[in-house]
Amino acid sequence: MGDTQDYFSRRAALIQEDKSLRRENYSLQSLTNNELAADKIVRHIRAEETVSVWGVEHDEVSHLFPGMEFLTSKRIIDQTKIFKIISKACAPTKMPKGALLHAHIDATVDKGYLLELALKEPFMHVRASCVITAANSTTAVPEFRAFKEVQPSQSASVTDLDYPADSWIPLHQARESFSLGGPDGFDKWALGAMVINPAEAYGTHNTVTKIWQKFQSTFRATAGLTMYRPIFRQFLRRFLMESIGDGISYMEPRINFFDKFMFDADGNETVPHREWLLDFGQAISEVRAALREQGREEVFVGAKFIYTTLRILSPEELEWYLEDCIALKQEFPDLIAGFDLVGDENVARPLIDYIEPLLAFKQRVKDLGLDLPLILHAGETLSDGGKADNNLYDALLLGTKRIGHGFSIVKHPKLMQLCREKGIALEVCPISNEILRLTTSIPMHPLPVMINQGVPVTLNSDDPSVFGAMGLSYDFYQVFVSSETTGLITLKQIALDSIEFSTLDTEEKARAASVWEKHWHEFVDDLVNNSGIAAD
Numbered sequence: 226m227g228d229t230q231d232y233f234s235r236r237a238a239l240i241q242e243d244k245s246l247r248r249e250n251y252s253l254q255s256l257t258n259n260e261l262a263a264d265k266i267v268r269h270i271r272a273e274e275t276v277s278v279w280g281v282e283h284d285e286v287s288h289l290f291p292g293m294e295f296l297t298s299k300r301i302i303d304q305t306k307i308f309k310i311i312s313k314a315c316a317p318t319k320m321p322k323g324a325l326l327h328a329h330i331d332a333t334v335d336k337g338y339l340l341e342l343a344l345k346e347p348f349m350h351v352r353a354s355c356v357i358t359a360a361n362s363t364t365a366v367p368e369f370r371a372f373k374e375v376q377p378s379q380s381a382s383v384t385d386l387d388y389p390a391d392s393w394i395p396l397h398q399a400r401e402s403f404s405l406g407g408p409d410g411f412d413k414w415a416l417g418a419m420v421i422n423p424a425e426a427y428g429t430h431n432t433v434t435k436i437w438q439k440f441q442s443t444f445r446a447t448a449g450l451t452m453y454r455p456i457f458r459q460f461l462r463r464f465l466m467e468s469i470g471d472g473i474s475y476m477e478p479r480i481n482f483f484d485k486f487m488f489d490a491d492g493n494e495t496v497p498h499r500e501w502l503l504d505f506g507q508a509i510s511e512v513r514a515a516l517r518e519q520g521r522e523e524v525f526v527g528a529k530f531i532y533t534t535l536r537i538l539s540p541e542e543l544e545w546y547l548e549d550c551i552a553l554k555q556e557f558p559d560l561i562a563g564f565d566l567v568g569d570e571n572v573a574r575p576l577i578d579y580i581e582p583l584l585a586f587k588q589r590v591k592d593l594g595l596d597l598p599l600i601l602h603a604g605e606t607l608s609d610g611g612k613a614d615n616n617l618y619d620a621l622l623l624g625t626k627r628i629g630h631g632f633s634i635v636k637h638p639k640l641m642q643l644c645r646e647k648g649i650a651l652e653v654c655p656i657s658n659e660i661l662r663l664t665t666s667i668p669m670h671p672l673p674v675m676i677n678q679g680v681p682v683t684l685n686s687d688d689p690s691v692f693g694a695m696g697l698s699y700d701f702y703q704v705f706v707s708s709e710t711t712g713l714i715t716l717k718q719i720a721l722d723s724i725e726f727s728t729l730d731t732e733e734k735a736r737a738a739s740v741w742e743k744h745w746h747e748f749v750d751d752l753v754n755n756s757g758i759a760a761d
């Protein structure tokens with residue numbers, strides 16, 4: 226008996242020591258009774274649903290398990306109690322998520338809404354690089370462009386046998402005359418090109434290289450819409466409102482400034498970056514005003530762009546963008562959070578190629594006294610020692626404020642130590658990593674390694690409208706159901722860390738955190754009072 230007791234105390238001590246680096250240990254020390262009760266409730270429901278939802282055969286989907294392929298299981302997730310708690314679809318009190326620190330703005334707004342906006346534009350046109358047939362409609366991608374007036378077209382639609390490849394057709398005409406099912410068929414074709422479906426992710430494109438080809442093409446399909454100023458303005462507002470609607474109070478979306486100009490209302494490609502920022506500032510003010518009218522101003526702390534361009538540039542070409550970023554930061558200090566380079570790290574140029582311009586940038590930023598950090602994508606890869614994995618060394622040596630993804634960092638004990646000690650948070654994007662084939666499910670994701678090693682992490686949606694995972698609730702859900710160690714307090718710490726590791730200043734962070742706390746306690750109290758489940 227004595228031996229057994231001794232064994233149990235040594236066991237408890239070992240577990241405690243093993244978990245001692247987890248950041249939520251700070252939060253655990255000062256929990257309210259309701260937080261403790263709420264944590265028990267959600268753990269109870271999770272355990273119950275592991276059996277009742279994920280442990281049964283399902284009509285449409287077989288081989289269920291928590292944290293499985295998102296695109297196959299989304300409809301099941303939507304029905305779960307845990308998802309309803311995290312997203313609180315119909316209650317006034319939402320789980321507050323904190324900040325969204327990693328999302329590409331052109332992949333954040335619902336594609337159906339984007340198409341709706343396009344259909345309201347009288348001079349929007351569409352084209353394809355070949356005649357669209359039943360055989361190629363799932364692979365041929367539409368492109369959009371607005372002109373200042375209706376363009377003459379030879380064919381009624383892109384499905385006509387005599388359609389001249391790459392010729393523009395007025396959108397409404399092309400849609401009405403689409404011979405593969407009329408307007409509905411057109412919408413199916415266009416929307417299918419803008420998202421990744423389960424057959425692609427888990428069948429036809431089931432490797433990192435292949436899914437990236439499909440993924441990149443979704444951006445080609447929407448560029449003509451998102452990069453048209455009248456639509457751009459509306460989708461910025463929509464992005465802010467939808468994020469707020471999911472309990473996100475502050476956002477640092479990345480915007481791709483690779484194209485130097487956007488298309489203006491007159492169809493000419495003449496809108497420079499500073500005007501994109503004016504539109505962004507305007508969208509923020511309008512959303513703030515609308516919330517103020519509803520007496521809900523406090524749910525929105527603000528938003529800033531992370532300036533990004535593509536890793537296909539030559540180092541010389543990059544210099545223009547770095548200067549552009551500095552000029553924009555000087556003109557709009559509150560709207561620019563930092564600088565980053567994007568694209569598939571496995572095939573694009575590694576950071577080391579840009580070391581000279583990036584070091585020069587850092588010096589310029591310092592000399593000018595600007596608060597303009599690098600916030601770099603690195604390690605979004607399966608490679609071990611390849612160029613994408615090695616980007617982690619450069620990101621850290623370059624003093625990155627956070628790491629975008631950092632998926633492969635668990636292979637690098639020293640780099641994890643650096644992140645832990647210097648407070649460099651990882652912007653983890655679980656659903657993105659799964660759909661882009663870095664992991665086949667969330668239980669296989671390295672997130673628990675990161676958390677157990679005490680590396681600060683935030684959860685992010687990356688490209689929610691390409692994945693059909695709007696907001697942050699789905700990422701929180703997948704993470705929550707994929708670990709038995711993770712509890713409500715882990716999610717609390719992750720949300721608080723998203724504020725802590727944002728580029729808000731100290732005072733703004735304190736304000737954001739205190740509003741967050743208030744909403745968190747409302748959420749927790751609501752959970753305890755209305756869940757119908759006794760806490761013990």
Ligand SMILES: O=c1[nH]cnc2c1ncn2[C@@H]1O[C@H](CO)[C@@H](O)[C@H]1O
Nearest residue numbers: 329331444481567568569602687688
């Ligand atoms: O997870 C990602 N890693 C790297 N680049 C990305 C990711 N998601 C989107 N983009 C890139 O950002 C641009 C759109 O703003 C696109 O070029 C897309 O490939």
